[in-house]
Amino acid sequence: QKEVEQNSGPLSVPEGAIASLNCTYSDRGSQSFFWYRQYSGKSPELIMFIYSNGDKEDGRFTAQLNKASQYVSLLIRDSQPSDSATYLCAVNPTTGGGNKLTFGTGTQLKVEL
Amino acid sequence: GAGVSQSPSNKVTEKGKDVELRCDPISGHTALYWYRQSLGQGLEFLIYFQGNSAPDKSGLPSDRFSAERTGGSVSTLTIQRTQQEDSAVYLCASSGGRNQPQHFGDGTRLSIL
Numbered sequence: 056q057k058e059v060e061q062n063s064g065p066l067s068v069p070e071g072a073i074a075s076l077n078c079t080y081s082d083r084g085s086q087s088f089f090w091y092r093q094y095s096g097k098s099p100e101l102i103m104f105i106y107s108n109g110d111k112e113d114g115r116f117t118a119q120l121n122k123a124s125q126y127v128s129l130l131i132r133d134s135q136p137s138d139s140a141t142y143l144c145a146v147n148p149t150t151g152g153g154n155k156l157t158f159g160t161g162t163q164l165k166v167e168l
Numbered sequence: 169g170a171g172v173s174q175s176p177s178n179k180v181t182e183k184g185k186d187v188e189l190r191c192d193p194i195s196g197h198t199a200l201y202w203y204r205q206s207l208g209q210g211l212e213f214l215i216y217f218q219g220n221s222a223p224d225k226s227g228l229p230s231d232r233f234s235a236e237r238t239g240g241s242v243s244t245l246t247i248q249r250t251q252q253e254d255s256a257v258y259l260c261a262s263s264g265g266r267n268q269p270q271h272f273g274d275g276t277r278l279s280i281l
Contacts, residue, residue, distance in 0.1 A: 087267040098259055098272040099211070106267070143211070147267060154199055154266045155224065160210040 058082065059146050061159035069167055074131040076162050078144030081125070088120055088127045089145040089156065092138075099143055103129060134166045170194065172273035174260050180279045183252060189245040189276045193262030200243050201263075201270060202235060206256045214258075217243060218266075247278075255280045 060079045068074045076090075087106050091099035103118040105111045105127065111118045117130040127146075131138055141163050145156040173192040181187055193200045202214040213227040217237040228234070232250075237243040247254055257277050261270040 089269060091272075098257075098275045101269050101271060104269045145211075145270075154218065154263065154268075154270075155201060155213045155216050155227070156211075156270060157213070158211040 057159075058148065058157045059144055059159040061142075061144050061162045063160060064163040065165050066162055067165045067167055068134050070134060070136060072134050074134045074138065074164055074166070076129040076131075076142050076144075076164065077126060078128065078146075078159055079126045080144075080146045080148075080157075082146070082148035083122075083125060084149035085122075085125075085146045086149065087147040088118070089147075090116075090118060090127075090129045091143040091145060091158075093141045093143055093161065095140075102142070131164075134164075136166050136168060139164055139166045172260055172262050172271055174258075174273035174276050176276055177274060178277045178279075180281065181250060182281050184249055186246065186248045187250055187278065189247075189258050189260075189278070191243045191245070191260030191262075191273060193241065193243070193260070194271060197262035197264055197271075198240070199263045199265060199268070199270075200237060201261045202243070202245050203259045203261065204256045205259060205275075211259065214245070250278075250280045252280045254278065 090102045105118040119128045141161040143161045144159040200217045203211045216224040235245045257275045259275045261272045263270045
């Protein structure tokens with residue numbers, strides 16, 4: 056089992072719809088969770104981070120964390136073509152110490168006109 | 169600049185040569201990380217520096233790879249006797265501390281001929 060799992064996609068949604076991106080992780084003691092957006096040929100850009108169970112909203116983005124079920128999700132409301140990118144889920148696991156992140160392989164999102 | 173700065177942005181070299189990649193973190197960030205991303209793959213952790221502590225080198229793929237961080241700021245990743253499988257984008261990130269979000273530079277695209 057991979058430490059951080061994401062569906063590779065592509066996930067296609069129409070413009071204006073809600074895009075839902077999901078991520079599961081294996082280390083139950085993980086403490087911090089991050090979503091990065093990566094455009095083709097570019098470096099990852101931090102979108103959201105969440106530490107506590109529940110929802111965290113920032114503009115059109117909502118991160119949801121459920122530690123009991125070991126999943127974290129990212130909702131993008133009113134999706135725009137400019138949201139088309141690969142979204143990387145990253146987790147700071149408790150094993151191994153330090154602050155290195157374990158990344159999923161990413162979900163490709165396509166927002167269609 | 170306010171962000172993480174990496175140089176060079178692109179590096180093409182012949183197999184067997186040594187290369188040095190540079191990273192200048194965000195001012196005031198105590199933690200610095202190196203990752204590698206191969207074409208179509210996820211991010212692979214290489215090494216992590218936190219303040220004056222001994223670095224976490226657990227992700228370095230072989231003894232041809234080394235890194236140092238001078239004065240708690242700029243870091244250099246060195247790859248000796250490069251091989252074709254070393255071709256990848258090398259990404260540097262910095263953060264304000266444990267569990268704090270990591271911010272990435274634009275990366276160095278390394279191509280080994």
